[in-house]
Amino acid sequence: xxxxxxxxxxxxxxxxxxxxxxxxxxxxxxxxxxxxxxxxxxxxxxxxxxxxxxxxxxxxxxxxxxxxxxxxxxxxxxxxxxxxxxxxxxxxxxxxxxxxxxxxxxxxxxxxxxxxxxxxxxxxxxxxxxxxxxxxxxxxxxxxxxxxxxxxxxxxxxxxxxxxxxxxxxxxxxxxxxxxxxxxxxxxxxxxxxxxxxxxxxxxxxxxxxxxxxxxxxxxxxxxxxxxxxxxxxxxxxxxxxxxxxxxxxxxxxxxxxxxxxxxxxxxxxxxxxxxxxxxxxxxxxxxxxxxxxxxxxxxxxxxxxxxxxxxxxxxxxxxxxxxxxxxxxxxxxxxxxxxxxxxxxxxxxxxxxxxxxxxxxxxxxxxxxxxxxxxxxxxxxx
Amino acid sequence: xxxxxxxxxxxxxxxxxxxxxxxxxxxxxxxxxxxxxxxxxxxxxxxxxxxxxxxxxxxxxxxxxxxxxxxxxxxxxxxxxxxxxxxxxxxxxxxxxxxxxxxxxxxxxxxxxxxxxxxxxxxxxxxxxxxxxxxxxxxxxxxxxxxxxxxxxxxxxxxxxxxxxxxxxxxxxxxxxxxxxxxxxxxxxxxxxxxxxxxxxxxxxxxxxxxxxxxxxxxxxxxxxxxxxxxxxxxxxxxxxxxxxxxxxxxxxxxxxxxxxxxxxxxxxxxxxxxxxxxxxxxxxxxxxxxxxxxxxxxxxxxxxxxxxxxxxxxxxxxxxxxxxxxxxxxxxxxxxxxxxxxxxxxxxxxxxxxxxxxxxxxxxxxxxxxxxxxxxxxxxxx
Numbered sequence: 001x002x003x004x005x006x007x008x009x010x011x012x013x014x015x016x017x018x019x020x021x022x023x024x025x026x027x028x029x030x031x032x033x034x035x036x037x038x039x040x041x042x043x044x045x046x047x048x049x050x051x052x053x054x055x056x057x058x059x060x061x062x063x064x065x066x067x068x069x070x071x072x073x074x075x076x077x078x079x080x081x082x083x084x085x086x087x088x089x090x091x092x093x094x095x096x097x098x099x100x101x102x103x104x105x106x107x108x109x110x111x112x113x114x115x116x117x118x119x120x121x122x123x124x125x126x127x128x129x130x131x132x133x134x135x136x137x138x139x140x141x142x143x144x145x146x147x148x149x150x151x152x153x154x155x156x157x158x159x160x161x162x163x164x165x166x167x168x169x170x171x172x173x174x175x176x177x178x179x180x181x182x183x184x185x186x187x188x189x190x191x192x193x194x195x196x197x198x199x200x201x202x203x204x205x206x207x208x209x210x211x212x213x214x215x216x217x218x219x220x221x222x223x224x225x226x227x228x229x230x231x232x233x234x235x236x237x238x239x240x241x242x243x244x245x246x247x248x249x250x251x252x253x254x255x256x257x258x259x260x261x262x263x264x265x266x267x268x269x270x271x272x273x274x275x276x277x278x279x280x281x282x283x284x285x286x287x288x289x290x291x292x293x294x295x296x297x298x299x300x301x302x303x304x305x306x307x308x309x310x311x312x313x314x315x316x317x318x319x320x321x322x323x324x325x326x327x328x329x330x331x332x333x334x335x336x337x338x339x340x341x342x343x344x345x346x347x348x349x350x351x352x353x354x355x356x357x358x359x360x361x362x363x364x365x366x367x368x369x370x371x372x373x374x375x376x377x378x379x380x381x382x383x
Numbered sequence: 384x385x386x387x388x389x390x391x392x393x394x395x396x397x398x399x400x401x402x403x404x405x406x407x408x409x410x411x412x413x414x415x416x417x418x419x420x421x422x423x424x425x426x427x428x429x430x431x432x433x434x435x436x437x438x439x440x441x442x443x444x445x446x447x448x449x450x451x452x453x454x455x456x457x458x459x460x461x462x463x464x465x466x467x468x469x470x471x472x473x474x475x476x477x478x479x480x481x482x483x484x485x486x487x488x489x490x491x492x493x494x495x496x497x498x499x500x501x502x503x504x505x506x507x508x509x510x511x512x513x514x515x516x517x518x519x520x521x522x523x524x525x526x527x528x529x530x531x532x533x534x535x536x537x538x539x540x541x542x543x544x545x546x547x548x549x550x551x552x553x554x555x556x557x558x559x560x561x562x563x564x565x566x567x568x569x570x571x572x573x574x575x576x577x578x579x580x581x582x583x584x585x586x587x588x589x590x591x592x593x594x595x596x597x598x599x600x601x602x603x604x605x606x607x608x609x610x611x612x613x614x615x616x617x618x619x620x621x622x623x624x625x626x627x628x629x630x631x632x633x634x635x636x637x638x639x640x641x642x643x644x645x646x647x648x649x650x651x652x653x654x655x656x657x658x659x660x661x662x663x664x665x666x667x668x669x670x671x672x673x674x675x676x677x678x679x680x681x682x683x684x685x686x687x688x689x690x691x692x693x694x695x696x697x698x699x700x701x702x703x704x705x706x707x708x709x710x711x712x713x714x715x716x717x718x719x720x721x722x723x724x725x726x727x728x729x730x731x732x733x734x735x736x737x738x739x740x741x742x743x744x745x746x747x748x749x750x751x752x753x754x755x756x757x758x759x760x761x762x763x764x765x766x
Contacts, residue, residue: 044699045692075688077702111685112717213671218689288596288671292761302494305458306601309428316427319460334495371762372755378675379754 004155006162006187007229008032009135013143016123018070018109018116025123026143028065028185029095029131033102034227035189036062037196039203041220047074048084049105050219056101060192062225063102065183066091067144068120069168071109074218083115087124094127106181108146108168108219137164137185144168144181147377152252154245158238161188161230167249180207182222182249188238189228198239199224206246209278210366212257213374214286254366259373262294263366267329267353271361276314278363283311284354285367295369297344299337308354320357329353387538389545389570390612391415392518396526399506401453401492401499408506409526411448411568412478412514416485417610418572419445420579422586424603430457431467432488433602439484443575445608446485448566449474450527451503452551454492457601466498470507477510489564491529491551491602520547520568527551527564530760535635537628541621544571544613550632563590565605565632571621572611581622582607589629592661593749595640596757597669637749642756645677646749650712650736654744659697661746666694667737668750678752680727682720691737703740712736 008031016025038057040050056062066087073080088103097103107115141151145168152167169180190198203222224242254263266284271277284290287307293300301323308316324331325343329351332340344350391414399408421440423433439445449470456463471486480486490498524534528551535550552563573581586605607625637646649667654660667673670690676683684706691699707714708726712734715723727733 043689043692044694044697045688045701045704075685075701111688215670215672215686215689215693218692287598288757289598289761292758295758296762298762302455302458303598305428305494306426306598309426309601310598311427314427318428318458321428321458370758372758374671375675375678375753375755375758378672379679379681 004157004162005135006164006185008187008227009185010131010133011135011137011140012131013139014123016068016119018068018119023143024070025068025120026140027091027127027131028135028140028183030063030225030227032227032229033061033063034225035060035192035195036104036223036225037192037199038104038221038223039199041217043218045075045218047072047107047219048076048081049073049107050221051081052084052088053104053106053221056104059101061102062104062223063097064091064095065104065106065223067106067181069108069144069146071107071113071115072111072219073107073115074111076112076114080114083117086117087120090121090124091127094124104223106219106221108144108181111218137166141166141168147258148256150256152249152256154248156241156245158188158241159233161186161233163188163238163241163245165245165249167253169253180217180220180253182207184224184242186226187228187230188226188233189231190226190233190235190238194235195224195226198235198242202239202243202246205243205364206250209364210250210254211282211286212254212260212368251366254368257368258377259371260368261348261371262369263349264294264368265349265351266365266367267362268356269353269362270356270358272315272359273361274363275361277361278365279314280308280311280354280356281363281365283307284352285365288370291367291370294344294350295371297341299332299340299344304352304354315358316356317358322355322357324353324355325351327351387540387545388518389547389568391570391610392568393514393516394518394520394523395514396522397506399451399503401451401502406526407453408451408503409523410474410510410514411518411523411566413446413608413610415610415612416444416446417608418443418575418578419487419606419608420575420582421487421604421606422582424600426601428458428601430455430490430602431459431464432456432490433604434464435467435471436487436489436604439487442484444485445487445606446480447474447478448487448489448606450489450564452491452527452529454490454496454498455494455602456490456498457494459495459497463497466500469500470503473504473507474510477507479511487606489602489604491527491564494601520549524549524551530641531639533639535632535639537631539624539628541571541624542616544569544616546571546621546624546628548628548632550636552636563600563603563636565590567607567625569609570611570613571609571616572614573609573616573618573621577618578607578609581618581625585622585626585629588626588747589633592747593633593637594665594669595637595643595751634749637751640751641760642754643751644731644754645752646732647677647751648732648734649748649750650745651739652736652745653739653741655698655742656744657746658744660744661748662697663691663694663737663739664746664748666690667735668748671753674750674753677727677733678754680724682715682723682727687735687737698741699739700741705738705740707736707738708734710734
């Protein structure tokens with residue numbers, strides 16, 4: 001990935017001293033305003049930066065992304081909203097942007113505390129001069145890490161264009177909840193409308209298909225920027241690469257999830273429709289009894305049955321329900337539980353296929369095991 | 384509770400050798416067919432005894448209850464259904480009942496294995512002679528225990544009548560999922576229609592208000608029998624006692640839950656309506672991040688905000704949301720987090736009150752913490 005860079009993007013990272021002396025602030029700036037699309041958490045309590053991002057993305061253009069960790073600016077009311085806007089305006093002024101709405105803010109970290117706006121503004125002083133000529137997305141990925149153990153970023157080429165994806169999550173953030181942030185930057189020339197379609201479809205099969213612990217953050221954000229500097233590309237091809245990258249980043253998030261030792265890739269086929277397949281797949285990967293069973297490789301298929309059956313508002317016929325493990329999918333008979341135990345024990349990426357036999361709907365979800373380590377990470381600390 | 388017995392009930396418990404040499408079978412028999420009502424799991428995959436119980440309860444009368452542990456008779460298809468019916472018919476024949484539908488079967492235990500019908504029938508041979516003159520509901524509670532650490536039963540008087548409640552759950556059953564079973568026996572004379580109303584309302588605020596791990600069993604059953612031998616009582620008074628007893632048993636189940644060290648009693652007030660209050664209360668008590676926070680007494684109110692906000696299809700106004708702890712409810716300021724930590728650490732029964740400030744709906748839910756012990760109980764064993 002040495003020389004895999006989209007044209008016209010530059011980045012810089014800082015320690016603004018929000019909490020300690022580690023990296024806590026990052027800026028990505030595009031030479032030209034970029035077509036942009038974004039999706040946000042559906043949590044009814046949203047961080048102030050999310051509320052601002054939702055407004056700004058409506059114009060269809062974003063030029064500069066400013067992200068901090070260590071404070072999520074959630075549940076801080078109007079003063080917190082004003083704090084976020086002060087940072088946005090600082091970025092706009094420093095870089096001489098045409099409009100405030102070209103700045104896209106994100107924050108992740110503790111809930112309910114006011115942002116140290118002065119510290120952040122101090123770090124952003126003379127931002128134009130501080131921005132190097134390069135886009136160090138690896139450093140940017142590092143700056144937005146919290147309890148992530150590895151920075152998460154990927155790069156790919158589509159014709160003459162380049163697509164970079166950066167993600168963080170779902171480690172525990174400071175003394176608060178997990179947040180998933182993901183940003184995509186390309187120099188391809190794609191309309192905001194097309195970007196929006198590509199983003200929503202891709203997110204649905206990647207970031208919306210994963211779960212570490214079923215808890216949804218108040219700050220989840222995915223942004224896709226396309227500044228057009230490499231000219232047009234095949235939208236179809238771009239979408240294919242985007243989907244692949246989004247899924248790869250989503251899987252990196254699961255693998256790096258709190259206390260995770262095993263990933264569970266769960267295909268639900270033969271559902272009444274794709275929506276019902278998704279509900280059932282999510283019910284399976286979120287079931288504590290399924291998650292604890294796969295942790296130690298217990299071949300306990302009764303728990304899968306239970307998780308399928310408890311899904312609300314879906315069509316299930318117990319007599320048609322079939323469970324397969326591995327790739328290619330294999331059905332283990334009652335007499336083969338030792339072999340299934342062996343499969344579950346010896347693989348860190350497990351494949352589960354559930355066939356409902358009632359229709360043509362399907363969905364793939366990505367989950368993980370539930371371990372003592374998850375409990376430890378989330379129980380033993382003081383705010 | 385020495386001489387607290389409803390008239391006309393007798394019981395007997397056995398080891399039928401379904402799995403080992405511990406108690407695994409219990410029968411409760413009423414001298415006269417009793418008016419009866421029942422509610423069952425809403426899991427789409429139901430145990431065969433549940434399917435039979437659903438049919439039999441429609442007639443409005445039950446005379447004999449037969450319950451086994453160690454095998455749930457779930458996902459065993461038509462042969463499993465026939466097995467359950469064979470046991471039901473055996474009980475009917477042995478006791479000379481008028482109709483098969485007077486027998487109510489329940490099973491709890493491993494999923495997907497055929498019942499050892501012959502062993503059970505052998506235990507039930509000469510059942511009439513084996514039935515003592517007494518109703519040893521404490522023994523019956525013991526016979527249906529699985530990983531429960533204490534038998535759960537209560538007795539109360541309503542006028543001249545007596546109400547007994549017996550429950551099991553939510554320990555892990557054998558190598559399978561938690562099941563909640565609860566049976567109520569009274570000698571009061573109450574119509575099946577009134578029983579049904581009392582039962583549904585009472586269950587909604589007790590057994591349907593608890594959660595250990597958000598996983599719903601395929602065998603959950605609550606049965607209420609009233610043989611009328613003590614004559615009529617005030618239905619209102621009876622309902623009040625029933626509700627109180629159901630809540631007390633439900634709390635016993637939570638306290639005895641897997642790995643549980645703390646109970647969380649969560650009141651949601653000021654919701655748009657009671658239904659929305661229930662959804663939000665359940666979202667809070669089921670959130671792994673809330674559950675791990677209360678385990679070690681982390682005063683992390685951001686996680687409560689998150690859990691409220693992620694509840695689908697409810698009205699939430701972040702600016703009006705207020706959180707209180709303890710009884711009477713107390714709001715802890717940011718500067719008082721040490722005191723809140725102290726409250727959370729030093730109490731095993733925690734009271735949380737969430738006020739949404741958007742309406743008049745309310746609901747009380749009973750949850751618990753998530754501990755390493757829960758993971759251990761559910762991960763480390765082989766089927």
